[in-house]
Amino acid sequence: MSMNPTRRSLLTSALGAAALAPLTAQTKRDWTGKDPIGYPDPDFVVHDAKRFKAKVNNSVIERLYVGCRWAEGPAWNGNAQCLIWSDIPNNRQLRCNEEDGHVSVYRASANYSNGNTFDYEGRQISCEHDTRRVVRYEPSGAVTVIADKFEGKRLNSPNDAVYKSDGALYFTDPPYGLPKEDDDPKKELKFNGVYRLLDGKLQLLTKELTRPNGLAFSPDEKFLYVANSDAKRKIWMRYEVEPDGKIKNGKVFYDVTAQHEDGLPDGMKVDTHGNVYATGPGGIWVISPEGKHLGTIKPPETPANLHWGKSPSTTDQAPMGSGEYATALYITARKGIYRISLSAVGIRP
Numbered sequence: 001m002s003m004n005p006t007r008r009s010l011l012t013s014a015l016g017a018a019a020l021a022p023l024t025a026q027t028k029r030d031w032t033g034k035d036p037i038g039y040p041d042p043d044f045v046v047h048d049a050k051r052f053k054a055k056v057n058n059s060v061i062e063r064l065y066v067g068c069r070w071a072e073g074p075a076w077n078g079n080a081q082c083l084i085w086s087d088i089p090n091n092r093q094l095r096c097n098e099e100d101g102h103v104s105v106y107r108a109s110a111n112y113s114n115g116n117t118f119d120y121e122g123r124q125i126s127c128e129h130d131t132r133r134v135v136r137y138e139p140s141g142a143v144t145v146i147a148d149k150f151e152g153k154r155l156n157s158p159n160d161a162v163y164k165s166d167g168a169l170y171f172t173d174p175p176y177g178l179p180k181e182d183d184d185p186k187k188e189l190k191f192n193g194v195y196r197l198l199d200g201k202l203q204l205l206t207k208e209l210t211r212p213n214g215l216a217f218s219p220d221e222k223f224l225y226v227a228n229s230d231a232k233r234k235i236w237m238r239y240e241v242e243p244d245g246k247i248k249n250g251k252v253f254y255d256v257t258a259q260h261e262d263g264l265p266d267g268m269k270v271d272t273h274g275n276v277y278a279t280g281p282g283g284i285w286v287i288s289p290e291g292k293h294l295g296t297i298k299p300p301e302t303p304a305n306l307h308w309g310k311s312p313s314t315t316d317q318a319p320m321g322s323g324e325y326a327t328a329l330y331i332t333a334r335k336g337i338y339r340i341s342l343s344a345v346g347i348r349p
Contacts, residue, residue: 031063031300031336043298044340052286052294054271054344061299064096064330064337065103071332072267073160075116075124076309076348083309083330085337086113088129096337098310103337111135112177115160115214115267115305120167127158129177134158134169134197147171147197150204153188160214160267160305164221168198168245170205172212172226194226196245205247209237214267214305217241218289219274219347225253227265227278233257234265236278236287254287256280267305269329271344277329279303284331297340301333308346309339 029037041060046052069089077084081098084106093113095106111128118124124137125146132155133148146169148155157177162170174192178184182192191207194215206212211230217223224239224247234257239247253276256265261282268278274289283298284306311328326346331338 029300031066041340044295045298046295048288048292048294051288051292052275054275054286054342055295056341056343059341061297061338061340063299064101064339065094066336067103068094068332068335068337070304070334071337072304073114073116073127074267074305074307074309074330074332074337075118076307076326076330077118077122077124078348079122081310083307083337084116084124085305085332086110086116086126088112088114091130093126098312114177115158115171117161117163119163119169125161125169127161127171129157132157132177134161134171146200147195147202150189150193150195150202154186156187156189156192159212162215162217164217164241164245166198166245168196170194170196170215170224172215174211174213174229176211194247198245203246206239206250208250213265214278216268216270216276217347218270219272225268225270225276225278227268229264229266231264234259234281236265236268236276254278254285254291254293256285263302267303267307267332269306269308270347271308272347273344275344277306277346279305284329297329297331299331299333299336299338301336303331303333303338305332306330308348311341 037060040057068087073086083096091112093107093110096103112130113126113128115127134146136144136146156173156175159172159174175181193207194205194212196203209228213229214227216225226237228235235255236253237250238253239250259281263281266279276287278285283296286295307330308326309328309330326348328341
């Protein structure tokens with residue numbers, strides 16, 4: 001029986017769209033690894049293949065662990081060769097050993113920490129929601145408070161942090177750790193800021209964002225990217241970094257306010273080509289330095305943050321730091337931890 005030409009055209013378009021849709025949108029994917037996915041991974045959607053070469057055909061999104069209530073703040077511990085992250089509602093930090101993938105409790109009590117990073121001496125930095133401070137864990141096990149007040153007023157709830165090569169720590173301070181957020185009576189600051197900390201001096205860089213969140217430097221550190229995780233204004237900003245470390249001329253780098261998939265601009269990282277990897281609606285958005293959407297990595301759970309770390313296979317991968325490699329993207333997404341190995345080399349703060 002012949003088919004109406006209009007109907008045939010509509011059916012062809014629908015089938016074509018289904019073929020291009022991520023697998024998670026078409027069928028239930030087995031994330032246990034018992035039923036392996038074919039190559040290339042259909043949940044790594046490339047929009048500009050000519051400009052985005054990070055996708056590896058024999059690499060897939062792997063689930064390493066499930067069991068968190070809200071996974072956040074991943075950071076690669078180069079000394080211990082493990083990934084550490086925060087499980088915020090469970091008030092703990094976990095670690096995943098790179099050698100065998102074993103997951104264990106890193107800190108059983110972490111003051112409901114969120115973002116984590118490491119300084120140039122290998123010491124862990126954590127942004128704590130409960131105590132509303134930024135702390136450093138010393139090799140002795142002691143905890144040093146490095147920021148908890150600005151001009152005599154308590155911070156809101158430090159969220160994410162990144163180091164610049166001059167040793168300055170940049171961090172964001174939204175109100176997410178306060179029960180009523182901006183309307184909480186315990187909120188002492190009338191704004192939500194982005195700060196710079198160097199030699200014990202805390203500077204407010206900007207207070208223009210309603211929900212400053214993840215942040216990352218461009219490879220040459222001439223720009224600072226900051227995520228704004230406000231459902232009413234879902235954007236990534238880009239600021240020029242001045243020689244003295246301050247920022248100026250903030251402009252919208254990319255706007256996803258019109259996107260309706262689950263997820264907000266949150267954690268972000270950068271590769272050596274300057275491409276930005278940012279959690280947002282529907283997954284991790286990969287955006288070129290010119291502001292072009294190159295692709296999207298779509299794990300089954302909405303990602304909150306990400307970090308570069310060592311890949312299980314280091315063949316033909318460029319070294320980062322002291323013989324380490326940063327070609328695996330580790331992703332914290334709600335209850336689970338995920339990883340995908342890329343050809344891109346990440347900048348690991």
